[in-house]
Amino acid sequence: MSARPSMHVLLAAPRGFCAGVDRAIQIVEQAIAKFGAPVYVRHEIVHNRHVVERLQRIGAIFVDELDEAPDDRPVVFSAHGVPKSVPAEAERRDMIYVDATCPLVSKVHVEAQRHYNNGAEIVLIGHAGHPEVVGTLGQLPDGAITLIETVEDAKAFEPRDPASLAFVTQTTLSVDDTAEIVAALKARFPAIAAPHKEDICYATTNRQAAVKAMAERCDVVLVIGSETSSNSMRLVEVALRAGAGHAALVEDANAVDWARLEGATTLGITAGASAPESLVESLIAAVGERYDTQVEELRVTDEDVVFKLPRILTIEAAE
Known part of the structure; x- marks a missing residue:
């Protein structure tokens, strides 16, 4: 039996969940714990099928618009934010709603x-x-x-x-x-007013910086994320622009085109801000089944951002 080919895996850090995504997922979980199932969620809470399916299993029902949710059940608004008309309509209908918009x-x-x-x-x-x-x-x-x-x-x-x-x-x-x-x-327009602080979020910036740091060393870069995830799609573009031989978006290890890795010796792996770390671990395991792997984490910065949960989920109802 021939020896497996070698593959050096560069693991970008930071990667995966950001504080806003983590908070949004916790909001759905806590709302189900507090109000019982089902809890309705307007739009995908974050752009990741694995996250959405797990939340469905514990009692979340995802709808496209508010009129698909009944008046008597709580509704959560997604991390992406909603037009002002949406909470106004929820208030008009006297609904319990929790806004998971990223701060x-x-x-x-x-x-x-x-x-x-x-x-x-x-x-x-x-x-x-x-x-x-x-x-x-x-x-x-x-x-x-x-x-x-x-x-x-x-x-x-x-x-x-x-x-x-x-x-x-x-x-x-x-x-x-x-x-x-x-x-x-x-x-x-030299007089155009800019944001006081960069609008592109810290997590997007950091994940792009980590990909830039490793891309030139990589024959292939795999970005774990959904096609509906803007920040994940941008990571693929950044990898190619920064010198990766090839870059692809994959939903999980099952979506990898292994033929693309033939002849490669260095593989970069990262994950968009709405992709859970379990998908990264599964992909590394799948690479390990096919290659003699050496994993090196390439970290450009540490993240310690945490966002508080909405007050409606943290206060106990008055007795």
Whole structure:
């Protein structure tokens, strides 16, 4: 029997769950524990099938819109944020609702509202149709925010008043792509107001930095994540741009095209912010079944961010 080929595995760190995703999952779990099953969840709580299916097994029912949930059961809003009309409708129906919007997305909502209150025209850099973008656009009246997706959009944009402009961004974008769009806007509109602090979240930034640090050494980079996960898709793009021979998004170890690894000697592995660490462990085990593996973790920074749960889940009902 021939010896198995060798594979050096570079494991990016940080990877996987961010604080906002961790909090959102805990919110669904705690809501089920507090109110009993079923608890309804508007949209996927986070963009990962494995997470969604596990929560379904313990009593979560996922719906696309609020009108699919009954008045008498609690509803959770996803980590991506929702238009203001959604909680307003829940209140009108006297529903118990828990908002799992990531606090870093809520920060963008607050910024957009502040600029609007100050009379500024607002530009949102993001991807059309993404739930986070839909939620941010829905914070203000129609037409108050213009969505810009590309450098070309930035160059074509014609504001009402170039002297009264502000921009915010989706939190899960490519750091480099966003910097190019911002540069194009600033070149045309030097007075445009920027966020007080970077809108792209710490976790997106850190996961992209870790992939950049390892990509050039990798024949192949595998990113564990869902095709609906913006931050996971960006990791594939970052890996290719940073010098990886090949990069692919895989939902789990079962989705790996092993033929792509033939002849490779160095494999990079990371996971998007909504992918559980168990999927990383399963992928490493699957690689180990086929190769003589040596695993090296490449860590660019440590993360210690924790977000508090909403008060409705942490207070006991008054006796």
